[in-house]
Amino acid sequence: MDFTISDKMKTIIEMIEEFVAQELIPLEPEFMNKDFRELLPVIEEKKNMVKKMELWAPNHPKELGGMGLNLVEHGLVSEALGASPLGHLVFGCQAPDAGNVEILHKYGNKEQVKEFLAPLVAGDIRSCFAMTEVDMPGSNPVMMDTTAVKDGDDYVINGHKWYTSSADGAKFAIAMAVTNPDAPIHLRASMIIVPCDTPGFNLVRNIPVMGHSGSDYFSHGEIIFQNCRVPQKNLLGPEGQGFVMAQDRLGPGRIHHCMRWLGICKRSFDMMCRRASERVISPDGKTLASKQIIQAWISESAAEIQAARLMTLYAAWRIDTVGPKDARDDIALIKFVVANTMQHVVDRALQVHGGLGMTDDTILAFFFRHERAARIYDGADEVHKSSIARRILRKYQV
Numbered sequence: 214m215d216f217t218i219s220d221k222m223k224t225i226i227e228m229i230e231e232f233v234a235q236e237l238i239p240l241e242p243e244f245m246n247k248d249f250r251e252l253l254p255v256i257e258e259k260k261n262m263v264k265k266m267e268l269w270a271p272n273h274p275k276e277l278g279g280m281g282l283n284l285v286e287h288g289l290v291s292e293a294l295g296a297s298p299l300g301h302l303v304f305g306c307q308a309p310d311a312g313n314v315e316i317l318h319k320y321g322n323k324e325q326v327k328e329f330l331a332p333l334v335a336g337d338i339r340s341c342f343a344m345t346e347v348d349m350p351g352s353n354p355v356m357m358d359t360t361a362v363k364d365g366d367d368y369v370i371n372g373h374k375w376y377t378s379s380a381d382g383a384k385f386a387i388a389m390a391v392t393n394p395d396a397p398i399h400l401r402a403s404m405i406i407v408p409c410d411t412p413g414f415n416l417v418r419n420i421p422v423m424g425h426s427g428s429d430y431f432s433h434g435e436i437i438f439q440n441c442r443v444p445q446k447n448l449l450g451p452e453g454q455g456f457v458m459a460q461d462r463l464g465p466g467r468i469h470h471c472m473r474w475l476g477i478c479k480r481s482f483d484m485m486c487r488r489a490s491e492r493v494i495s496p497d498g499k500t501l502a503s504k505q506i507i508q509a510w511i512s513e514s515a516a517e518i519q520a521a522r523l524m525t526l527y528a529a530w531r532i533d534t535v536g537p538k539d540a541r542d543d544i545a546l547i548k549f550v551v552a553n554t555m556q557h558v559v560d561r562a563l564q565v566h567g568g569l570g571m572t573d574d575t576i577l578a579f580f581f582r583h584e585r586a587a588r589i590y591d592g593a594d595e596v597h598k599s600s601i602a603r604r605i606l607r608k609y610q611v
């Protein structure tokens with residue numbers, strides 16, 4: 214494998230880094246202290262700047278209006294954007310929309326492409342993905358209570374979902390619901406497009422997460438589907454294939470997440486080194502950087518980030534060359550390695566900042582609380598660990 218960056222990519226990354234530093238990081242004090250909705254006009258302004266720079270939707274295919282970067286290339290972009298919580302949203306490649314674009318592109322019919330996919334890629338609307346349920350284990354989503362029953366030309370959906378990220382302000386949800394209760398358990402659910410203004414689609418609340426309910430894009434919705442009626446033509450892909458399609462959504466998405474987390478690592482690492490070098494801790498002018506324990510954190514973080522980064526680029530390269538199915542172990546490995554690396558690095562950076570690290574005067578407290586979830590979503594760490602171990606141990610069976 215060869216991870217040499219082309220001149221074109223070098224230029225793109227430099228442009229993005231400059232944009233993040235000059236246009237997005239200065240918005241962070243407002244981002245940390247205001248309702249996110251108040252920032253929407255300025256976010257639109259920044260989105261238009263990105264479009265003018267021809268850097269919009271780096272991960273989406275050219276024919277849809279994106280840049281058509283491959284997974285390794287978009288991984289590098291995602292890392293650069295990860296330095297700011299606003300990066301992906303302003304460049305049109307944010308979760309959960311990015312995953313929804315992928316499945317709509319792969320499975321959507323002409324009408325669905327026109328009505329939902331085109332405005333989504335253009336950044337004119339947002340979407341959400343409603344799979345996880347309050348009363349069922351998200352780690353084993355084939356156990357699903359939500360149903361979609363045919364009635365005339367419609368599906369009638371009933372169920373209780375939560376953690377439907379970014380449902381607040383979204384135009385439509387892709388909802389997972391059981392349509393074929395008598396089929397084998399993996400073939401029972403389907404994906405159905407539900408416009409969020411459909412009667413019976415009830416956004417009950419934005420769930421408080423680590424003390425913050427958030428709003429708009431930065432929120433996680435709890436949703437009750439109550440006799441929510443949508444036309445059967447809103448079925449996405451074949452009936453009963455929901456879980457197969459959900460798998461499609463996860464492979465590349467994990468690379469995007471991991472590279473975003475590495476962007477967070479790099480930003481936190483940079484802040485840690487800067488603070489350690491500037492913070493005088495004794496009358497003779499010695500700084501925190503003179504302490505061996507801080508030096509150890511810095512070198513351990515540098516090593517962990519480099520290892521996690523190489524593993525992620527390798528997994529991206531494997532997906533690009535052999536496909537997500539054959540690369541599944543590589544993808545599962547990075548999921549928990551990078552999530553934990555990020556947690557260690559952010560934690561050390563916060564510790565080095567002392568009391569300041571706990572405040573919302575730097576971005577570290579946001580990273581610390583917001584990104585803890587990385588070890589839970591897209592498959593909890595433990596699920597990945599046990600599935601890899603099972604496959605490894607199979608080779609040792611006597």
Ligand SMILES: Cc1cc2nc3c(=O)[nH]c(=O)nc-3n(C[C@H](O)[C@H](O)[C@H](O)COP(=O)(O)OP(=O)(O)OC[C@H]3O[C@@H](n4cnc5c(N)ncnc54)[C@H](O)[C@@H]3O)c2cc1C
Pocket residue numbers: 309342343344345349350351352353375376377378433586589590591592593594595596599
């Ligand atoms: C910030 C955030 C955003 C999210 N966004 C979305 C979204 O947009 N759409 C959506 O549908 N869902 C979303 N989710 C939900 C997420 O996918 C689930 O929380 C996740 O799949 C875990 O499911 P659960 O919460 O039901 O935990 P459970 O399945 O109840 O598992 C609880 C814990 O048990 C352990 N565990 C579970 N299974 C095993 C096993 N086999 N072996 C060992 N240990 C195990 C793990 O430690 C796990 O954390 C989001 C979650 C978070 C936190």
